[in-house]
Amino acid sequence: MQLGTYIIRRLLLLIPVLIGVSIFVFALTRVTGDPIGQYITPHMSPTDREILRHTLGFDQPVFVQYFAWLKELLLNGNLGYSKVAELPVSEAISKYFPATFELTLWSMIFSIIFGISLGTLSAIKKDTTIDHVTRIVSLAAVSIPVFWLGLLLLFVFYYQLRWAPVPSGRLDENLFPISEIHLYTRIYLIDTLLNGRLDYFWDAFKHIILPSITLAFATVALIVRMMRASMLEVLGSEYVRTARMKGASEKTVIRKHARRNALIPTTTVIGLSFGGLLTGAVLTESIFSWPGLGRWAASALLANDQAAIVGFTLFTALIYVLANLIVDILYSYLDPRVRLG
Amino acid sequence: MQDKKGKESDNLSTARKSNRLGELKISLKARLRGMQYSLFLLRKSRLSIIGFAIVMIMIFIALIAPLIATLFLPHDQLPPYYANPLRIPRDYNVTAPLPPGSPGHPLGTGQFGTDIYYGLVYGAQVSMRMAIVVVGIGFLIGILLGAISGYYGGVIDEIVMRVTDVFLSVPGLILAMAVVVVLGPGLDNIMLAFIIVWWPGYARLVRGQVLSIRENVYIEAARAIGSSSPRIIFRHILPNSFAPIIVNATMDMGTIVLVTAGLSYIGFGAEPGTAEWGRMVSDGQQYFIAGAWWMVTFPGLMIMMFVLGFNLMGDGLRDILDPKLRK
Numbered sequence: 001m002q003l004g005t006y007i008i009r010r011l012l013l014l015i016p017v018l019i020g021v022s023i024f025v026f027a028l029t030r031v032t033g034d035p036i037g038q039y040i041t042p043h044m045s046p047t048d049r050e051i052l053r054h055t056l057g058f059d060q061p062v063f064v065q066y067f068a069w070l071k072e073l074l075l076n077g078n079l080g081y082s083k084v085a086e087l088p089v090s091e092a093i094s095k096y097f098p099a100t101f102e103l104t105l106w107s108m109i110f111s112i113i114f115g116i117s118l119g120t121l122s123a124i125k126k127d128t129t130i131d132h133v134t135r136i137v138s139l140a141a142v143s144i145p146v147f148w149l150g151l152l153l154l155f156v157f158y159y160q161l162r163w164a165p166v167p168s169g170r171l172d173e174n175l176f177p178i179s180e181i182h183l184y185t186r187i188y189l190i191d192t193l194l195n196g197r198l199d200y201f202w203d204a205f206k207h208i209i210l211p212s213i214t215l216a217f218a219t220v221a222l223i224v225r226m227m228r229a230s231m232l233e234v235l236g237s238e239y240v241r242t243a244r245m246k247g248a249s250e251k252t253v254i255r256k257h258a259r260r261n262a263l264i265p266t267t268t269v270i271g272l273s274f275g276g277l278l279t280g281a282v283l284t285e286s287i288f289s290w291p292g293l294g295r296w297a298a299s300a301l302l303a304n305d306q307a308a309i310v311g312f313t314l315f316t317a318l319i320y321v322l323a324n325l326i327v328d329i330l331y332s333y334l335d336p337r338v339r340l341g
Numbered sequence: 342m343q344d345k346k347g348k349e350s351d352n353l354s355t356a357r358k359s360n361r362l363g364e365l366k367i368s369l370k371a372r373l374r375g376m377q378y379s380l381f382l383l384r385k386s387r388l389s390i391i392g393f394a395i396v397m398i399m400i401f402i403a404l405i406a407p408l409i410a411t412l413f414l415p416h417d418q419l420p421p422y423y424a425n426p427l428r429i430p431r432d433y434n435v436t437a438p439l440p441p442g443s444p445g446h447p448l449g450t451g452q453f454g455t456d457i458y459y460g461l462v463y464g465a466q467v468s469m470r471m472a473i474v475v476v477g478i479g480f481l482i483g484i485l486l487g488a489i490s491g492y493y494g495g496v497i498d499e500i501v502m503r504v505t506d507v508f509l510s511v512p513g514l515i516l517a518m519a520v521v522v523v524l525g526p527g528l529d530n531i532m533l534a535f536i537i538v539w540w541p542g543y544a545r546l547v548r549g550q551v552l553s554i555r556e557n558v559y560i561e562a563a564r565a566i567g568s569s570s571p572r573i574i575f576r577h578i579l580p581n582s583f584a585p586i587i588v589n590a591t592m593d594m595g596t597i598v599l600v601t602a603g604l605s606y607i608g609f610g611a612e613p614g615t616a617e618w619g620r621m622v623s624d625g626q627q628y629f630i631a632g633a634w635w636m637v638t639f640p641g642l643m644i645m646m647f648v649l650g651f652n653l654m655g656d657g658l659r660d661i662l663d664p665k666l667r668k
Contacts, residue, residue: 020507028523139388139656143648145599147606148622148641151629159630275512282514283603298607301518313519317511324510 006332010325021317022073025310026066039307041081041088079314080307084299089311092296097315098186099170100285100292104277105187107212111219112270118220119227119266120259123235134224141221146280150214150287157210164210165203167288176203211288215280219273226269230262264335271327275320389657395650402462403469410462415445427463429455429616438633449635451625455614457635461643463616467528468647471601472594475535480590482536483543488579490544491551492570501548505541513538514600518609526609528601528617535597546589550582584662592655595648602644618644 039052072078077090085092122134157164170188171178181188181195189208192201234240235258243253278294285294293312300308402409407426411419420430432445435454439446448457490501508516513535520534554560555578563573602619604610611617613624618640625636 016503017506017510020503021510024507025519028519031523139652140645140649143595143599143645143652145602145606145619145622145641145644145648147603147619148637148644151622151626151637152641155629155634279512279514279600279603282518283606286607297515297518301522301607301609304522306522309519309522313511313515316515320512321510 003329003333007329010328014321014325017321018318022070022314023066025313026069029306029310030062030065039078039080079311082296082300082308082311083305084303084308085296089307092308093293093311093315096291096293096296099290100281100294102170102187102189103208103211103215103285103290103292104274104281106189106208107216107219107277108270108274110212111216111223111273114216115220115223116227116259116263116266119224120231120254120262122224123228123231123262124254126232135228138221138224141217142225144217146214146218147283147287149217150211150284153210153214154287165206167210167290168207169289169291170207171200171203172207176200211284211290214287215277215284218280219276222269222273222276223266226266227262230265231258234258234262260334264331267327267331267334271324274323274327278316278320386657386660388653389660392650392653392655392657395646396654399465399469399647399650403466406462406466410459413445413447413458414456418445427467427611427616429460429463429614431455431614438628438636440633441635448639449633451621451636452628453614455624457621457639460616460621461618461639464618464621464640464643465647467611467615467617468598468601468644471528471532471535472597472651474532475539475597476590476593478536479539480543480586483540483545484547484579484586486540487544487547488551488582491548492555492573492578498548501544505545508538508541509545513596514603517600517604521604521609526612528611528615531601531604531610535600539593539597542593543586543589546586547579547582550585551578554578554581585659588655588659588662591651591658595651595655598644598647 079089081087082089082092085095087095118134122131125131154164154167158167165172176199181191181197181200183191184194185191188204189201192198192204240253240257243257244250248256281292282294282298284290285292286298289295293315296308297312299305300312410426411430414430415432415434418430418432418434420426420428424430429451432450432454435446435450438452439450439454441447441449441457443449446456446458448461450456451460486501490498511519516538517531517534520537521530524530524534560573560577563577568576598618601610602617602622605615605617605619606623608623611620613620621640622637625633625640629637
């Protein structure tokens with residue numbers, strides 16, 4: 001089928017999945033306690049609460065409640081009120097999302113560039129020292145707990161070497177208040193450059209480097225392993241042999257034929273590792289006090305802030321599903337055989 | 342007539358029985374040879390042996406934990422018999438955290454004189470139990486649902502596919518967080534949450550395997566001679582679909598422990614002072630900064646060893662079971 005049809009078909013399949021997630025999450029909120037607790041803000045009067053109770057249909061059967069909840073979510077964007085953020089959940093999400101997005105973005109870019117090149121190198125130089133070292137390190141990297149790695153890096157680079165700044169967030173607010181910068185994308189590294197403030201850029205960079213390395217560590221390892229395996233498989237295949245027989249230089253063989261084909265299964269791994277990045281963000285942001293969704297979710301968990309967790313889960317599901325969709329579309333673009341399915 | 346017939350059927354049934362016995366012998370021999378070859382392949386890969394050894398050591402520690410955990414503790418600080426073994430006993434003689442090599446505490450103590458060595462040993466038990474229970478039960482549920490879904494197809498298949506789609510659309514830890522915020526903290530709740538979160542992965546895998554095996558000729562043959570569907574599923578399809586699932590299950594053992602440690606680290610898993618490696622890291626965090634490196638380093642190393650062992654073993658299993666590599 002055509003690429004366009006494939007995309008539309010996949011987008012349509014998204015909807016039942018998201019509905020399913022919303023049902024699951026909704027069911028969880030109804031399991032314990034009085035659900036009204038999720039929507040109460042500190043400045044509500046008892047009459048407000050009664051009105052809320054009626055709007056959300058708590059005096060009616062569960063099906064009606066679900067649709068009332070869904071309507072409230074889709075029409076008003078109301079997911080409840082988060083105690084730990086002291087904001088409505090939707091506002092908390094839009095407040096914390098850019099930080100997590102920036103962290104995940106740079107980690108992803110770093111992982112992909114580093115992972116693909118290291119994986120290719122490891123495959124080309126199979127069974128040499130580089131290969132062995134890469135394999136052992138990536139195996140260890142996949143086994144290492146994210147939070148432990150973050151603590152170790154913090155210990156070495158902050159407490160011992162004093163290279164990294166205080167883990168206090170994205171910028172040193174005392175020296176570089178964010179109000180000085182006009183935010184275009186809310187990605188600090190880009191915005192600071194767009195504003196022409198190199199001092200801000202350098203500070204933001206220093207703050208983001210350790211968390212991104214921590215987050216990227218396991219992902220790099222996964223990509224390296226996948227790239228190496230698929231590269232080895234491709235290098236042994238017939239069309240590569242043909243290319244070599246034709247007299248193509250080794251560089252062309254690798255770049256034009258092998259790597260492009262080896263990238264295909266690697267894209268799947270990249271999509272899957274996105275979930276790992278979101279998960280790792282929860283732990284990494286807690287360690288480095290990074291003001292993102294992960295840290296919010298972790299503190300929400302401890303404070304039993306159900307509305308926040310519900311909002312976080314829904315939002316993460318949306319992001320994860322969209323990311324996988326993009327990866328699948330990319331995959332079908334790279335490998336047209338998939339579209340026939 | 343009856344007698345003759347009886348004798349006849351007697352001969353036939355004995356013939357059938359001895360034939361079956363012969364068949365059994367042959368199939369056992371073939372299986373044994375297959376296993377010998379697998380062991381041969383396993384032995385060739387040094388890393389998988391290391392992984393296997395690590396896993397064995399972990400299992401061993403977990404099993405004999407009650408015997409060795411209190412080995413070094415000073416006699417007056419031994420916990421009473423009724424104490425919860427998962428709570429690391431405090432040494433009330435200790436005022437400040439002791440470094441490794443201190444008398445009574447070979448690996449040092451935590452913030453309240455809690456013995457690190459004890460925590461590591463019982464932590465192995467906690468992690469092993471968590472991994473085995475979650476992977477075991479999730480595995481069973483997943484296989485059952487996946488096999489039924491894949492074999493029968495139709496409406497059942499659609500339902501199972503949609504349900505697993507929903508579960509697989511949210512990353513594991515985050516879905517577990519959602520379940521756990523409702524259930525409350527504690528390791529048992531986490532165990533339940535993980536089981537709920539993990540079975541869809543296996544169901545999908547098994548379903549995929551079943552779909553491809555179903556098309557084979559021997560399945561058609563089995564159906565032709567009248568085997569019932571459950572029999573076909575259990576005797577033919579499932580044994581042949583085990584390979585990728587076993588690999589996944591092995592590596593999931595490590596992943597489960599990683600995620601458990603992560604949840605405990607945030608503070609929602611084990612309570613403070615429990616012998617769980619992730620919890621020990623979070624308990625020792627603030628002292629880490631002050632220089633008490635042992636409180637964080639040792640538990641973290643144990644987590645890494647545990648996961649590494651299972652990953653290596655899984656890698657080795659994958660290499661063995663990959664039919665392309667077998668001759």
